[in-house]
Amino acid sequence: MPHSPRVPRELRHRPFRGSAAIRAGLLSRSMLRSSCWRRLLRDVYAHRDMPLDHRALCRAAVLVLPEGAAIGGLSAAFLWGFEFRTDRVSVVVPRDLGIRLDHRLSVQYTTIAGGDRTIHDGMPVTTPERTAFDLGRRLPRSDALPLLDAMLHRHVLRRDVLHAMTLERRAWPGSTGLLDLLALADPRAESPMESRLRLMIADARLPPPVPQFEIRLPSGRLLARADLAWPESGVIAEYDGDHHRDPAQFRRDVARLNAIRMAGWTVLRFTADDVLRAPQHIVVTVSAALAEAADRRSPARQHFIQETW
Template identity: 55%
Template sequence: MTDRTSFGGLPVTTALRTAFDLGRQAPRIDALVAVDALLHRRVVNLPALRRYATAHPGWPGLPLLREVLTLAEPLSESPMETRLRLPLLDAGLGPVAAQHDVLDPRGRFVGRVDLAWPALRLAVEYDGDHHRERAHFRRDVARLNALRAAGWLVLRFTADDVLRHPAHTVAAVAAALRERQATAVARPH
């Protein structure tokens, strides 16, 4: 198998080789963002990338790629979702479900949340600037009210939270997890 192909008449690496190369480049968060994005867009798939890595032992950066492949999430819809998820995992707050569909008690769709601990009905959302647009904001308010009515606690974070205050973000999620766990234990079944 060749690692090269052509795009617009120019020689380029194949999607698989590109994912392999990007996943081996530090820093770890950038490698994971790149791999998540390629997986989400279905440019490559995780089993094929794992096989490719196994077939290239001893290549520089392979230990990093192996770690990235254990953290990769094809459902991650944006680089910022990945950047939000990784510190939570690093803090031991996983496993966390990505792009979780929330249903009401009757089984009707309420909304999809970026990250979730379904058993605790805790959701974490990344809100980019587009959430400030009037129509988007109105939909968000209705959706958040519906999630609350379904018993969910939703924590919302911005780029500033994720990029400048990751320790605070992790602490807020950890506190919410502890609170929800205590409530779940205290709640009679």
């Protein structure tokens, strides 16, 4: 009866260098070639039963990084707590060093200052500010602003440090655009779609809305919080995600929006399809609502109403 392969406890739950395991006497070369182990990178292996999520792949990548390199880009953002769909591990490597290329790695050769990297969860990772500096310059603006908003909202990112870093490296590609985005970034934002919606409004040169505005009754009681609001105009814009399709949630939404309208607010509602496929529709709708509100509040209109009645 064949024996089950021996699995050293030290190697069961983390990626490891095959050559190091052989030198330590934990495995032999023939044992390493068995189906018990799977190869992740050159000379990097993991037990076949170990969950292979992106964090595990980052740990595998760290084993082949040269001194001074770090997990960076989207993978660093992931390790700092932000979900991104990426199949490859993003790493940043000093320009004067090299790393063996692999289909699981996305390598960026760059200048890495001493304060650009730190140890996080046992791994060398670009700091939140360097991570935001890299992604804020490289991602599309519609992805970069939601990331900046989220990092500020969760108190991961120091705005003043990122601003200073960007000014010091103003000659780097994309730095001017990042400064513009950083001026728009708002820690009050609570969802990526809300951030995208706010970016569209800013790009259209419309008056900036207040994120997560609290609508209160004359008594001071909180009636609701609006995703985006123009308090002087009495207009709010709401993003309705898929969870609003739930019947119970839909009933709560109806009651909430009726209460907001009864309090005198104009309510605009937008969906993912609007944000992703019909931005011009959003701009036109918001612009018309603000213009109508301004017309209602104009002294001439108020005088006309008083004279009529």
